[in-house]
Amino acid sequence: MNDYDFSRLNDKEFEVLCTDLIGAEKSVRFERFKAGRDGGVDGRYFTPSGTEWILQAKHRPGTPLPQLVTHLRNSEAQKVVALNPDCYILVVSHSLTRLNKQELTDALDSQTSCPIEVYGREDLNDLLATHTHVERRHFKLWISSSAVLVSIFNHAINGRSEAMMRDIVEKSKIFVHTANLDSAVDRLNKLGTVIITGQAGIGKTTLAEQLILLHASDGFELVCISEHIQEAEQAYAPDQRQLFYFDDFLGRNYLAALSGHEGSQIVNFMKRVGRDKATKRFVLTSRSTILNQGRILNDVFEHNNVHRNEMEIRLESLSALDKAQILYNHIWHSGLSSEHIDEFYNAKRYLKVITHRNFNPRLIQFITDIQRLDDVPAAGYWAYIQELLDNPAKIWAHPFDAQLDDFGRFLVMLVAFNGQNILEHDLAKAYASGLLIEGHANFSGKRDFHQAIRHLSNSLITRVVVGELVYYKLFNPSLGDFLLHRYSTSLDSLKGVFRSLRNLNVLDVLVDMSENELIDRKTKVEMLISLLVHEEQSKFQDVDPEYLAKLYLLTVSVRPSLAVQRSPDRKAVNLLRLRNVTQVILESPVSPKYFNCLCLVKRAFDEDVMSIDELEVFTLKVISVGVGDDELPALGELVAKLEIDNVFQASEPFSDLAYNYICEGLDDIFSEGDVFTNGDDYYAACKQLGAMIEDKFASWQIAPSRAMIDEIMDAFDVRDRMRNYFDDSNSHYTSRPAEPRLLETLSIDDLFSRDR
Numbered sequence: 001m002n003d004y005d006f007s008r009l010n011d012k013e014f015e016v017l018c019t020d021l022i023g024a025e026k027s028v029r030f031e032r033f034k035a036g037r038d039g040g041v042d043g044r045y046f047t048p049s050g051t052e053w054i055l056q057a058k059h060r061p062g063t064p065l066p067q068l069v070t071h072l073r074n075s076e077a078q079k080v081v082a083l084n085p086d087c088y089i090l091v092v093s094h095s096l097t098r099l100n101k102q103e104l105t106d107a108l109d110s111q112t113s114c115p116i117e118v119y120g121r122e123d124l125n126d127l128l129a130t131h132t133h134v135e136r137r138h139f140k141l142w143i144s145s146s147a148v149l150v151s152i153f154n155h156a157i158n159g160r161s162e163a164m165m166r167d168i169v170e171k172s173k174i175f176v177h178t179a180n181l182d183s184a185v186d187r188l189n190k191l192g193t194v195i196i197t198g199q200a201g202i203g204k205t206t207l208a209e210q211l212i213l214l215h216a217s218d219g220f221e222l223v224c225i226s227e228h229i230q231e232a233e234q235a236y237a238p239d240q241r242q243l244f245y246f247d248d249f250l251g252r253n254y255l256a257a258l259s260g261h262e263g264s265q266i267v268n269f270m271k272r273v274g275r276d277k278a279t280k281r282f283v284l285t286s287r288s289t290i291l292n293q294g295r296i297l298n299d300v301f302e303h304n305n306v307h308r309n310e311m312e313i314r315l316e317s318l319s320a321l322d323k324a325q326i327l328y329n330h331i332w333h334s335g336l337s338s339e340h341i342d343e344f345y346n347a348k349r350y351l352k353v354i355t356h357r358n359f360n361p362r363l364i365q366f367i368t369d370i371q372r373l374d375d376v377p378a379a380g381y382w383a384y385i386q387e388l389l390d391n392p393a394k395i396w397a398h399p400f401d402a403q404l405d406d407f408g409r410f411l412v413m414l415v416a417f418n419g420q421n422i423l424e425h426d427l428a429k430a431y432a433s434g435l436l437i438e439g440h441a442n443f444s445g446k447r448d449f450h451q452a453i454r455h456l457s458n459s460l461i462t463r464v465v466v467g468e469l470v471y472y473k474l475f476n477p478s479l480g481d482f483l484l485h486r487y488s489t490s491l492d493s494l495k496g497v498f499r500s501l502r503n504l505n506v507l508d509v510l511v512d513m514s515e516n517e518l519i520d521r522k523t524k525v526e527m528l529i530s531l532l533v534h535e536e537q538s539k540f541q542d543v544d545p546e547y548l549a550k551l552y553l554l555t556v557s558v559r560p561s562l563a564v565q566r567s568p569d570r571k572a573v574n575l576l577r578l579r580n581v582t583q584v585i586l587e588s589p590v591s592p593k594y595f596n597c598l599c600l601v602k603r604a605f606d607e608d609v610m611s612i613d614e615l616e617v618f619t620l621k622v623i624s625v626g627v628g629d630d631e632l633p634a635l636g637e638l639v640a641k642l643e644i645d646n647v648f649q650a651s652e653p654f655s656d657l658a659y660n661y662i663c664e665g666l667d668d669i670f671s672e673g674d675v676f677t678n679g680d681d682y683y684a685a686c687k688q689l690g691a692m693i694e695d696k697f698a699s700w701q702i703a704p705s706r707a708m709i710d711e712i713m714d715a716f717d718v719r720d721r722m723r724n725y726f727d728d729s730n731s732h733y734t735s736r737p738a739e740p741r742l743l744e745t746l747s748i749d750d751l752f753s754r755d756r
Contacts, residue, residue: 001129002145006093008173010332014059018091019043024131051086073107096120152216168209176325192273193282198313201362204285243281268671323354324748330368339378396482405445416483419505424470434500488518528555545588549596590625598634636700
């Protein structure tokens with residue numbers, strides 16, 4: 001049996017639970033009333049003989065029992081006398097002994113002779129064990145039951161998913177069921193995939209998390225995608241119920257997210273889930289503006305009618321009562337002092353918050369976060385709220401400027417400008433490197449990395465542990481927006497951060513800032529040159545070859561005078577620079593992501609900076625290690641250059657690499673939707689697949705043999721896939737609907753009414 005303490009419910013939700021539960025126990029239906037100054041009545045039942053039963057629920061977590069007894073004696077006893085019911089039922093969320101119940105009864109029956117029944121926490125838990133349908137109906141309560149929690153956590157396939165699931169369960173007590181949840185469930189039932197879009201702070205992630213909770217409680221395994229859609233493909237289990245979750249799937253850097261074939265892979269995965277709706281769901285989130293920009297850059301989204309899967313959350317979709325419940329839940333669960341809470345009630349100021357033009361759930365979360373109010377006394381709380389509502393950008397300005405020292409601010413900037421999660425080891429390394437940069441010597445505050453991290457955790461950055469890995473991310477994406485805009489005009493600050501990080505992510509962020517016009521072209525050029533010069537001055541010590549290659553290629557693309565052939569008067573200097581960069585690549589191990597290194601080596605060979613022998617040795621080394629889809633075309637160009645010079649030692653190994661790559665990734669490379677574009681015509685599908693295989697090899701500058709094509713087609717198994725593709729018999733699963741909205745009849749003032 002569960003042992004609920006009912007702390008997940010607010011007082012209004014507790015009242016609804018009590019009327020449902022006591023009604024089920026007594027086999028009667030209690031008439032519920034609007035929350036508010038109810039005259040001592042939360043539920044009423046008229047017996048067949050016309051007499052009246054009254055139910056009153058009191059949910060006051062943290063209130064000592066003697067204080068509750070005093071309240072009943074002074075405020076409720078007179079109401080019971082006036083009502084004069086045939087039976088009075090008092091339900092409290094306190095844990096009660098037999099003597100406690102007698103105290104409560106005595107506080108009420110000193111002035112009335114009607115029978116009084118008292119139910120405490122233990123009684124409610126006993127009744128819930130008997131009336132499980134009532135328990136299930138109250139989702140916030142049921143989802144925290146021990147049996148459900150065990151099931152949910154067992155369906156998280158890795159440490160990251162389990163940590164996220166625990167966080168989702170905890171936050172669900174604040175969630176407000178709106179029409180958006182019903183719409184999202186409906187979209188999932190019809191298509192298998194939903195892309196939740198909306199402006200920053202509107203509640204996209206919160207809605208997605210409730211979808212996860214609904215499905216996890218129904219036996220779905222959660223698969224969190226952190227960076228690439230390949231993570232989902234690798235975890236795909238055909239007969240297992242799975243929900244794939246890709247939060248902020250385009251991020252801020254939509255250019256990088258949609259480069260190459262990533263956009264096509266996401267669309268193909270959506271199609272795959274759509275065909276397997278019996279066991280699969282796919283939930284993605286993205287800001288509306290980012291998705292719109294991504295759609296412009298990559299028409300694969302438009303051509304595949306991805307808009308059908310989109311569901312935009314608009315502020316207008318939240319009713320005034322929705323907003324009121326969001327505010328009320330945040331206040332109830334905030335831990336704010338009674339003096340701070342009073343500031344919302346004075347002159348019904350809560351109405352000003354609810355109707356404010358800048359209202360959004362993230363803002364409400366921020367202004368009710370007790371950890372951010374250490375230096376905000378109750379007397380100044382309303383002014384603090386007004387300032388943040390009027391100027392939401394100041395949400396992060398105060399904690400960033402006033403609550404951090406120089407070292408703390410620098411650490412937050414490193415996480416923000418890294419563009420995505422950063423491993424603790426990499427963050428510590430970047431931090432140590434940054435402190436050596438000229439201009440940072442005057443930092444004041446707590447220098448120690450671990451001490452600074454402890455101060456920042458769960459306020460501006462979040463520490464996440466997955467197995468043996470520890471990484472950090474921003475507490476909220478809007479903090480990244482704030483820092484990007486603030487420092488876009490501070491070139492020295494950007495140089496310091498980027499020189500410290502020295503990775504591919506910062507180059508993506510820099511390009512993204514330029515594309516979004518946060519920095520002008522002149523700043524972009526100056527930044528790139530500065531970073532390249534910094535690497536030269538540090539003699540490329542411990543530099544990532546792929547970062548160095550991309551940095552060089554970007555720099556010469558925006559400053560042609562640095563290219564060997566474009567500046568005859570500086571040819572010797574430029575040749576030496578290219579030779580030095582190339583030497584770093586030739587002497588470094590091959591990494592899985594190697595596209596820019598391959599492009600730079602090709603450039604170096606074309607500029608006669610490296611010999612044919614060096615190119616051959618390098619190419620064979622890359623082939624022996626293996627590369628991915630992005631790198632294969634560039635590697636094919638190097639093999640082709642060798643063949644032009646009659647060097648064929650790399651040709652056969654490269655063909656074998658490409659062949660094995662296709663055989664191991666058939667689902668990723670060849671979409672069934674494209675193979676069966678002519679319907680269930682087997683011979684047409686075989687012809688289509690054969691052409692697709694030849695085209696893929698051709699993109700790598702390989703002429704495949706007939707035997708290679710036939711073997712790949714046999715591995716694909718066109719006939720079996722066709723039968724499954726056109727068989728709809730498995731698409732029968734329907735997501736369990738969300739529980740009904742139990743408080744939808746309230747008015748805002750009723751919701752905010754309270755006993756004093």
